[in-house]
Amino acid sequence: MSETLILPWVSLSVLTLTTAAIWSWRQQTAESARRGGTIALGLATILLIAVGAETAFGGHSLHEPLPVALRWVLIDALNATPLPLYAALALGLMILAPRRKVTPQWVSGILLLTVATIVAYAAGNLAIFALGWVISLVPFFERRFFAITDQNPMPLPARIVLAFSAVLVIAGVAMIALETPGDLTTKLSIGLPRTGLSTMLFQAFGCLMAAVFLRKGLVPAHTWVLPSFERGPLIPLTLLFNGHLGAFLIARITLPALPDISSQALPLLGNLGLLTAAFTAVLAIVERQPRRLLALLAISQASFLVVGLESRNPDAIAGALVHWQVVAIASSMLTAVYAAIEARLGAAPDARQHLGLASGAPRLAVFFAAGGLALVGLPLTLGFCAEDLLLHGTMETHPQIGIILPIVTALNAFNVLRLFARLFLGKPSQSAIEIRDALPRERWVLTAALLFLLIGGLRPAYFVHLPAKAAEMIRPGFGAGATSSRSVK
Amino acid sequence: MEKISALIVFLPGLVAATLGLGWLLGWKPGERTVARMTSSCYLLAGVAVVALLGWMLQTGQHEVRLSLGYWFELEEYRFPLVLLIDRLSMPLVALSVLLVGVIGAFSVSYVHRDEGFLRFFVLLNLFGFGILLLFTAGSFDLMIAGWELVGLTSVLLIGFFQFRNDPVRSALRVFLTYRICDIGLLTGVAMLHHFAGTGSFDQLFTGPWPNGISLLTGTGAMIVGALFLLAAMGKAAQVPFSGWLPRAMEGPTPSSAIFYGALSVHAGAYLLLRAQPLIASSLVVSAAVVTIGIVTAIHGTMVGRACADAKTAIGYAAMSQLGIIFVEIGLGLKWIALTHITGHAVVRTLQFLRAPSMLHDHHRLHAAAGGHLGETGAHFEMLLPASLRVWLYRLAIERGHHDTMLDRCIVAPVIRLAGQMEMIEERLANSIIGPARPEHERLAIRNGLRSIGKSGRVALGHKLENADV
Numbered sequence: 001m002s003e004t005l006i007l008p009w010v011s012l013s014v015l016t017l018t019t020a021a022i023w024s025w026r027q028q029t030a031e032s033a034r035r036g037g038t039i040a041l042g043l044a045t046i047l048l049i050a051v052g053a054e055t056a057f058g059g060h061s062l063h064e065p066l067p068v069a070l071r072w073v074l075i076d077a078l079n080a081t082p083l084p085l086y087a088a089l090a091l092g093l094m095i096l097a098p099r100r101k102v103t104p105q106w107v108s109g110i111l112l113l114t115v116a117t118i119v120a121y122a123a124g125n126l127a128i129f130a131l132g133w134v135i136s137l138v139p140f141f142e143r144r145f146f147a148i149t150d151q152n153p154m155p156l157p158a159r160i161v162l163a164f165s166a167v168l169v170i171a172g173v174a175m176i177a178l179e180t181p182g183d184l185t186t187k188l189s190i191g192l193p194r195t196g197l198s199t200m201l202f203q204a205f206g207c208l209m210a211a212v213f214l215r216k217g218l219v220p221a222h223t224w225v226l227p228s229f230e231r232g233p234l235i236p237l238t239l240l241f242n243g244h245l246g247a248f249l250i251a252r253i254t255l256p257a258l259p260d261i262s263s264q265a266l267p268l269l270g271n272l273g274l275l276t277a278a279f280t281a282v283l284a285i286v287e288r289q290p291r292r293l294l295a296l297l298a299i300s301q302a303s304f305l306v307v308g309l310e311s312r313n314p315d316a317i318a319g320a321l322v323h324w325q326v327v328a329i330a331s332s333m334l335t336a337v338y339a340a341i342e343a344r345l346g347a348a349p350d351a352r353q354h355l356g357l358a359s360g361a362p363r364l365a366v367f368f369a370a371g372g373l374a375l376v377g378l379p380l381t382l383g384f385c386a387e388d389l390l391l392h393g394t395m396e397t398h399p400q401i402g403i404i405l406p407i408v409t410a411l412n413a414f415n416v417l418r419l420f421a422r423l424f425l426g427k428p429s430q431s432a433i434e435i436r437d438a439l440p441r442e443r444w445v446l447t448a449a450l451l452f453l454l455i456g457g458l459r460p461a462y463f464v465h466l467p468a469k470a471a472e473m474i475r476p477g478f479g480a481g482a483t484s485s486r487s488v489k
Numbered sequence: 490m491e492k493i494s495a496l497i498v499f500l501p502g503l504v505a506a507t508l509g510l511g512w513l514l515g516w517k518p519g520e521r522t523v524a525r526m527t528s529s530c531y532l533l534a535g536v537a538v539v540a541l542l543g544w545m546l547q548t549g550q551h552e553v554r555l556s557l558g559y560w561f562e563l564e565e566y567r568f569p570l571v572l573l574i575d576r577l578s579m580p581l582v583a584l585s586v587l588l589v590g591v592i593g594a595f596s597v598s599y600v601h602r603d604e605g606f607l608r609f610f611v612l613l614n615l616f617g618f619g620i621l622l623l624f625t626a627g628s629f630d631l632m633i634a635g636w637e638l639v640g641l642t643s644v645l646l647i648g649f650f651q652f653r654n655d656p657v658r659s660a661l662r663v664f665l666t667y668r669i670c671d672i673g674l675l676t677g678v679a680m681l682h683h684f685a686g687t688g689s690f691d692q693l694f695t696g697p698w699p700n701g702i703s704l705l706t707g708t709g710a711m712i713v714g715a716l717f718l719l720a721a722m723g724k725a726a727q728v729p730f731s732g733w734l735p736r737a738m739e740g741p742t743p744s745s746a747i748f749y750g751a752l753s754v755h756a757g758a759y760l761l762l763r764a765q766p767l768i769a770s771s772l773v774v775s776a777a778v779v780t781i782g783i784v785t786a787i788h789g790t791m792v793g794r795a796c797a798d799a800k801t802a803i804g805y806a807a808m809s810q811l812g813i814i815f816v817e818i819g820l821g822l823k824w825i826a827l828t829h830i831t832g833h834a835v836v837r838t839l840q841f842l843r844a845p846s847m848l849h850d851h852h853r854l855h856a857a858a859g860g861h862l863g864e865t866g867a868h869f870e871m872l873l874p875a876s877l878r879v880w881l882y883r884l885a886i887e888r889g890h891h892d893t894m895l896d897r898c899i900v901a902p903v904i905r906l907a908g909q910m911e912m913i914e915e916r917l918a919n920s921i922i923g924p925a926r927p928e929h930e931r932l933a934i935r936n937g938l939r940s941i942g943k944s945g946r947v948a949l950g951h952k953l954e955n956a957d958v
Contacts, residue, residue: 223918283914285907315566354654363513378641379619379634385561385568388630392566395679402683406675410668417644417664425648425657447513460561468563 008064009051010073010122013044013087014115021111024104033104034094037111041091048084048118055080056466061191063124074124074190077469078251081325082121082244089242089328090114092445093235096336098343101235109145109236112138117243125188126173129253133211133245134166139236146233153232158224165214169249172207175200176257191256197264205261208254209269216246216306217299218269219276229295234342238335241298242328247305247320255309255474270310274401277303281411290338290351293419298331300412301375307401308390314471316393321467322460323386326374326453330383333371333449337364340442341423344435351419354426360435365424367438367446372416374453376409382456382463389464490544491555493537494572497582498625501589501617504530509611523610524597530614531590538583541574551576552697554627569689571627577698577762580831581624581755588751588838589617595842596743605649609741612649616642620752624759629678629688632763636674636756640667640724643753646744647737659736666733669899670723674760677716684709694766699823703766710767714774717764718781725757725811726804727785732892734808738800742845749804750837754811755830761818762826768818775819782815788889794868795885799844807837 020040024033055062055075062075075083094110113136120132139145140154140162147153177187179200186192194201212218217225228237250269255262280300287293305327308320341357341364342348349355358365370378377387387409395402438446456463504526508518518526545553552575560568574582593613600609619638626632644667648660681688685705694701703710721727726734726749737749748754761768761778768774789809796802810833817826843850855862870878884890 220917223914226914227918279910282903282907283910285904286911315563318563354657356652358651366509366513373641379637384634384637388568389563389566391675391679392682395683399683402679403676406672406679409675410672413668414661414665418661421648421657421661425651426654427652443514447510450513451510461559464561464563472564 003060003062004065005051005054005062005075006065007050008066008073009047009054010075010083010118011064011066013047014118014122016040016047017044017111017115017118021108021115024111025108027104027107030099030102030104030107033107034097034102037094037107038091040111041087041094041114044114044118045084045087045091048087051075052080052084052466072124072128073122075122077466077473078321079121079248081321081463081466081470082248083118085325085328086117086121086243087114089332090239092449093239093332093336095441095445096340097235098339100343101233101339105144106146106233106236109139110239112145113236113239113243117245120243120245121248123190123252125185125190126176126253126257127188129190129249130166130169130173133169133249136240136243136245137162137166140240146236155224155227155231158228158232161214161221161224165211168207168211168214172204172211175204175207176253179204190253193259194257195260197260201258201261205254205258205265208249209265212246212249212254212269212306213272216244216273216302217241217276218272218303218306219279222276222280222299225299226292226295230289230291234291234335234339238298238332241302242332244302244305244324244328247302247309247324250306250309251321251470251474266310270307270401273303273306273310274404276300277307277408278404281408281415284415285411287415288352288422289348290419290423291348293351293415294331294334294338297334297372297375297412297415297419298327300408301327301331304390304405307394307405309474311394311397311401312475313393313397314468314475315389316397317471317474318464318467319386319389319391319393321470322382322464323390325456325463326381326383326386329449329452330371330375333367333446334375336442336446337368337371338423340364340438341435345431349423351422354421355423356426356428356432357435358424359428360433361424361437363438363443365420367450368424369417369420370450370453371446372420373413374450374457376413376416378457380457381453382460383453384457385460385464490541491553493541494553494555494574494625495557497534497537497541497586498572498618498621500530500534501614501621505611505614505618508607508614512607512611518607520597520601520606523607524593527593527610527614528590531586531593531617534586535590538586542579542583545574545579554691556627560631568630569628570631571689572625573627573690574625575698577759577827578624580827581759582621584831584834585617585620585624585752588747588834589613589620591838592743592747592751592842596741599743600741605651609646609649609744612642612646613744613747616646616747616753620756623756627690629674629681629690629764632760633674633678636720636724636760637671639753639756640664640671643667643737643744643748646748647740649740649744656739659739662736663733666730667723670720670730673716673719673721673723677713677720680709680713680716681705684713690763698763699765701766703770705767706770711771711773714764714768714771715777717760717767718774718778721757721760721815722781723757724760725754725815726808727757727781727812727815728788728889729891729895731785731788731808732888732895734804735796735801735888738798738804742800742841745800745804746838746841750807750841751834754807755814755834758811758814758818758826758830761815762823765818765821765823769821775821778819779816782812782817782819784812785809785815786812788812788891791881791885792888794870795882799847800841803837803840803844806840807833810837 017040020036024036027033055077060076063071064073090110116132116135120129123129123132141159176194179198180187180194214221277300280296284293284296287296304323305320308316374381374383377383391402391405394405555572557570560570600606616639619635619642623632623635623639626635644660644664647663648657650656678688685693687693694703723730738745768778786809789805789812793802793805796805814826814829
């Protein structure tokens with residue numbers, strides 16, 4: 001069933017953001033560029049909220065009211081939440097970014113990354129998805145976007161890994177198109193099931209899964225994420241990582257387009273996700289560099305997305321999609337607070353000793369603790385609901401995974417609190433006492449993020465509604481292997 | 490009238506949220522405002538408890554059940570929000586409102602002019618909300634929410650004196666112990682759904698407490714019961730997870746009283762009492778509960794006698810009583826266990842609150858008695874041979890070596906594993922991306938790991954220190 005949106009919300013937001021990206025590149029001062037970028041992102045967020053609202057009130061597969069040849073967008077329960085969420089995330093990070101890091105080109109890079117991710121989310125065909133995937137990486141290859149100095153802040157091997165993931169996605173999409181009979185529109189259709197186990201489809205599946213593996217940083221590909229977080233631009237990287245395009249690729253393309261192969265081969269990726277979650281959680285115990293620890297936490301918690309999506313259980317799939325929202329917001333809160341601290345101290349703090357920063361910045365401390373604990377499923381936050389669904393769902397299909405998940409979460413909770421203690425508690429030095437607390441702009445944005453997590457925890461029904469619909473949509477991708485939840489409480 | 494139970498539970502949460510979010514947005518409430526909000530909250534909750542109790546007695550109802558709908562629901566899975574006040578939870582709800590209110594009033598002067606005044610009261614109210622949610626939860630699922638809030642506020646109050654490193658380290662250690670044991674509750678509840686398809690008390694047991702019989706029996710009951718026992722052991726500081734209790738005494742005395750004398754430590758016993766039909770259906774779990782209780786009671790009394798500071802001695806005395814409560818639960822003596830919990834909570838609260846002025850009290854007593862206080866020290870242990878007494882004393886001084894045992898058997902292997910993973914990761918990163926960290930840091934990690942391999946205690950201590958556990 002295909003319906004039409006009231007207005008071409010997505011195209012309008014893409015147009016707004018692209019214009020703003022070009023405009024801000026040409027600005028002379030960072031402040032005017034940031035102001036423009038903030039307005040554009042605010043506008044895009046409102047437009048994309050309209051998309052979410054239309055989908056929540058009954059839309060199934062929505063297209064934009066444009067001529068058929070220009071219809072590039074497909075909106076359904078799967079992307080209706082990530083679209084406004086990602087725009088809001090970019091808006092928040094744009095406002096929170098420390099002043100000294102922001103240049104007109106930085107603003108332009110963030111806008112480009114945002115527009116590319118939105119294009120990938122909204123893509124109604126395979127080629128546009130691949131285009132979004134590729135463009136989202138461009139700002140990390142052109143050093144003028146995020147570098148303060150002449151040197152590109154992303155390590156070269158990390159850029160090679162990301163480039164390779166883009167090549168794999170293009171190859172996978174091309175192979176699927178080649179194997180599909182019909183005209184070009186049919187060949188590139190994103191939701192059309194390609195049944196059978198032909199060699200070409202297997203190769204396409206392999207390419208796409210390798211791209212997911214690289215982009216999500218599953219073990220051992222996590223090695224590109226850690227040095228990138230350690231030396232690279234923290235806020236753009238957080239935005240890149242929290243796009244979760246790898247998980248989206250599984251849900252959007254692999255499961256519906258390659259159902260037969262997915263039902264056979266996807267468990268391997270799920271197990272890899274579980275291994276990554278456990279490996280990085282254990283690794284984080286001895287990690288002392290805050291940036292690397294943040295990266296490990298983000299990777300570990302984000303790996304649950306793959307585990308949930310692969311579980312074949314609607315509760316776990318819905319849990320994974322709710323967890324997506326939690327990881328995106330909570331890990332961005334952690335990164336933003338940490339970036340604020342770095343900017344105030346003028347360098348990366350040495351967290352081998354307790355820094356006692358709570359004495360000067362108690363509000364930043366509270367935001368950090370609350371964000372971190374929401375990330376690991378603190379009750380009364382949306383994280384609790386996501387963990388409950390994930391645990392319940394995976395226990396139904398894979399009890400061994402259901403047992404490992406709480407252990408990994410427990411370790412991550414300890415790691416969050418450990419990092420919090422190292423940064424904010426303990427005997428403060430003079431610089432810690434003199435540090436400035438959250439500025440009004442930081443305070444309002446972080447409070448909004450915290451309220452999102454708290455309201456999500458108190459009234460999760462609003463936040464679970466679309467993921468539940470999406471889970472029902474994804475489940476047939478597993479064919480006969482899919483299970484329903486046994487328990488009705 | 491059922492709606493009153495929601496008022497009792499959510500009032501403290503509302504106060505905590507108002508104070509916390511207001512402060513985040515720039516509001517700075519004065520001490521008097523905070524104190525009045527807290528006292529009004531517990532006064533109102535107290536009146537509500539009395540009204541509810543009166544109504545229950547008058548109408549002869551044994552339980553009040555309030556359904557607030559579903560927290561969230563999917564096509565085939567629903568999380569019901571049901572508050573239940575029955576013969577088990579009513580005494581504990583009344584006790585919680587009373588004791589948290591008393592502690593709130595006591596703390597106004599205790600943390601007066603402390604820069605953490607507001608933080609203390611936010612956490613106290615959040616704890617009040619957590620413990621009331623725990624006691625009134627109508628399902629094990631909802632109980633998790635209260636359980637974790639209690640644990641978290643407990644840890645944050647242990648680290649209340651945040652500008653000293655020791656309370657912070659102790660808080661982390663306690664948090665780690667809690668999290669390890671909480672795995673029992675999380676996995677237990679998930680298993681409960683797996684085996685029984687529900688986590689609600691009314692669907693798991695045949696009748697209201699204390700007459701219900703578990704519908705889940707056999708291996709399922711044994712596994713779930715064992716997992717719940719693990720969770721309860723952590724919260725109730727039972728052997729071998731007892732090492733966190735003395736560390737928890739780093740917090741302010743009022744918080745020690747409410748957490749480790751009155752309510753938090755009894756949460757484990759409450760869980761077992763609530764799940765008692767399930768435990769009773771498995772002989773293995775019942776026997777384990779009794780055995781752990783006996784061992785803890787003996788350990789607690791032995792170590793408590795060798796403690797040099799008042800708060801820790803009271804903490805171990807509480808642990809000893811908790812061991813006895815576990816035995817009572819294991820033997821199916823539910824009413825005795827419930828009475829024991831309520832009485833014990835009140836006595837320990839008083840003892841903790843008087844602990845800072847214990848010497849002063851003693852001197853006053855001494856003076857009042859004309860300098861002739863009765864002799865103490867004639868205990869049954871004097872009947873033991875001297876060599877055994879020395880050996881037991883050393884064991885008590887070392888607190889049964891439980892912490893060392895846990896460090897060697899659980900913490901050190903995990904850290905060793907983490908270190909080895911780090912080396913693998915580093916080699917991998919070096920070969921792909923180039924050196925990630927300075928040479929001296931890499932060497933330090935390797936040397937530390939080598940020392941652990943030789944079981945060197947100093948090196949182990951050093952590594953544990955670095956890992957904050």
